[in-house]
Structure formats: structure tokens, C-alpha cells
Amino acid sequence: MSDTRQTTRYTEYHPRWYRSRVSTWWWLTRWPYLKFILREISSVFVAWFVMVLLLQIRALSRGPQAYAQFERWLQHPAVVLLNLIALFFVVFHAVTWFNLAPRAIAIRFRGKRVPDLWIVGTNYAAWAVISLVVAWFLVRS
Amino acid sequence: MAKQSNEPVIWALFSAGGVVAAFVIPVHLFLLGLAFPLGWIPAPRYEYLLALVRLPLTRLYLFALCFLAVFHWAHRFRYTLYDGLQIKHLNELIFFCCYGGAIFGTVLAGYLLWNFR
Numbered sequence: 001m002s003d004t005r006q007t008t009r010y011t012e013y014h015p016r017w018y019r020s021r022v023s024t025w026w027w028l029t030r031w032p033y034l035k036f037i038l039r040e041i042s043s044v045f046v047a048w049f050v051m052v053l054l055l056q057i058r059a060l061s062r063g064p065q066a067y068a069q070f071e072r073w074l075q076h077p078a079v080v081l082l083n084l085i086a087l088f089f090v091v092f093h094a095v096t097w098f099n100l101a102p103r104a105i106a107i108r109f110r111g112k113r114v115p116d117l118w119i120v121g122t123n124y125a126a127w128a129v130i131s132l133v134v135a136w137f138l139v140r141s
Numbered sequence: 142m143a144k145q146s147n148e149p150v151i152w153a154l155f156s157a158g159g160v161v162a163a164f165v166i167p168v169h170l171f172l173l174g175l176a177f178p179l180g181w182i183p184a185p186r187y188e189y190l191l192a193l194v195r196l197p198l199t200r201l202y203l204f205a206l207c208f209l210a211v212f213h214w215a216h217r218f219r220y221t222l223y224d225g226l227q228i229k230h231l232n233e234l235i236f237f238c239c240y241g242g243a244i245f246g247t248v249l250a251g252y253l254l255w256n257f258r
Contacts, residue, residue: 024227037225043217046162049170050210050246056173057203057253060194064187074178083174090170094163104156131168137193138172138185 042093045086052083098123151216151240158213161206200254207250215243 027033052074059070073079101123102116177184185193193199219239223229 022227027225037221040217040221040225043214043221046158046166046210047214047218047242047246049166049174050207050214050250052173053169053203053207054246054250054253057194057250057257060187060191061253061257067187067190071178071184074174080175080178083170083178087167087170087174090162090166093159094167097159097163127164130164134165134168135172138169139182140185 038089039092039096042089045089046093048082048086049090094127098127151212154209154212155216158209158211158216161209162213165206166210194257200257204250204254208247211243211246211250212240215239 027037055073056070059066074083098120102119105119107114107119172182176182194203216239219235222235222239223232228235
């Protein structure tokens with residue numbers, strides 16, 4: 001066995017891969033692709049929000065003066081603009097997330113699958129309720 | 142022996158973070174980033190916020206929010222770089238920067254909230 005292995009050499013038939021080079025900007029060519037990338041980029045603004053929140057917590061713990069300074073920083077036009085863009089992206093994330101929810105959760109009730117619209121609707125209703133609760137804690141003082 | 146993948150854990154964190162980000166970040170960002178600074182709604186007073194964040198439950202909520210949101214970012218951003226920019230040859234660097242950043246954010250949040258007086 002080992003002898004033949006040494007003497008015979010196989011040239012495997014291996015066709016060349018056909019792989020056309022995809023442009024780095026492939027996601028600009030069609031709207032659904034662009035939407036996909038925009039949705040993915042929303043994560044950057046999620047991280048931005050966490051950073052702002054941590055800055056707020058740090059300012060709070062450092063005293064009234066530090067907090068007033070933090071509030072002034074929030075009023076800077078560039079920061080307001082960035083927060084506006086960030087809000088657009090996180091809302092985009094929320095909407096795409098809720099609309100995908102029926103694909104991720106298949107709930108059965110009495111042997112039948114709960115319609116997609118119900119799951120999406122429940123998510124939006126919960127979103128409204130949770131937003132009101134958060135706002136209730138932050139707005140009163 | 143098959144190598145155990147940590148992908149399910151990371152994906153679960155991404156998913157949980159996505160839920161948190163979708164449900165609570167828009168309202169937080171709207172109030173903190175726009176409505177309060179622009180004076181549409183009167184901003185909460187310092188003393189009130191201080192008392193609120195001093196409650197352990199609030200801090201637990203804030204920690205969970207930060208922790209899950211940063212891991213959500215890490216996972217999604219990692220794949221944006223892989224697929225969007227096709228920089229797969231930097232796989233390891235991207236992996237460590239993304240999850241390293243997430244761990245850093247989590248530790249920072251934990252540190253700030255744990256030591257909040």
C-alpha cells in the first residue's frame with residue numbers, strides 16, 4: 001500500500017474558483033442592502049448612548065457643579081445634532097427589531113400559530129408602555 | 142474533540158441587548174439628548190436624579206442596560222466590519238476590539254454604579 005502511495009501521484013481535478021470580487025461599497029447598490037447596513041450601524045449609536053449615560057452618572061456622583069457642566073455640554077449644538085442622528089438610528093433599530101420579532105418568536109396558542117401582526121402589535125404596545133414608565137420616572141421632579 | 146463555540150453566548154447577549162436597546166433607549170435618548178437640553182420638557186433637578194440613582198434598583202437597571210447594550214453593539218459592529226467593509230483578514234483584531242470594548246464598557250459601568258454614593 002505504502003509503495004503505491006509513493007509512486008502514484010494524483011493530480012486532482014480542481015476547477016478554478018469562480019468568485020467575482022465584490023466591491024467594498026456593495027451595500028450602496030440597492031436600497032434593501034443600504035437599509036441592512038444602516039440597521040447595523042445603529043449599533044454605533046447604541047454605544048454612543050451608553051457613553052452619554054455613563055458620563056451623566058459620573059457627573060451626578062461628582063456633585064452639582066459637575067452635573068451643571070454636563071448639562072451645558074448636552075446643550076452644545078454639535079452634541080444636540082449627534083443626539084438627533086442617534087435618535088433616528090435607535091428608532092430605526094427599534095422598528096426593524098419589532099418587525100422582525102415574529103420571525104424570532106413563534107408562539108402557539110391552542111395548536112395554532114399566533115398571527116405575526118399580534119406579535120408585532122404586542123411589541124409596539126409594550127414599547128409605548130415602557131417608554132411612558134421611563135418618562136414618568138424622569139419627567140417628574 | 143469538537144471545539145466549543147462561544148458564538149451562542151455572544152449571540153444571546155446581542156439579542157438581549159437588542160431587546161433592551163429597542164424598548165428603552167429611544168425614550169432615554171429623546172429625553173436626555175433632546176427634550177431636556179432644548180427645554181421642551183423641564184429637566185429633572187440634580188437632587189432628584191441623585192436620589193433616584195442612589196436606589197439600588199435603579200443602579201441595577203442602569204447596569205443591565207449598559208452591559209447588554211454594549212454587547213449588542215460589539216456583536217453587530219463586528220459583523221458590520223466583516224460583511225460591510227469585508228475586512229475579514231483583520232478578524233482577530235476586530236474580535237478583540239469589539240468584545241474588549243464591550244467588556245471595558247461593562248466594567249466601567251459597574252465601577253461607576255457600584256461606587257455611586
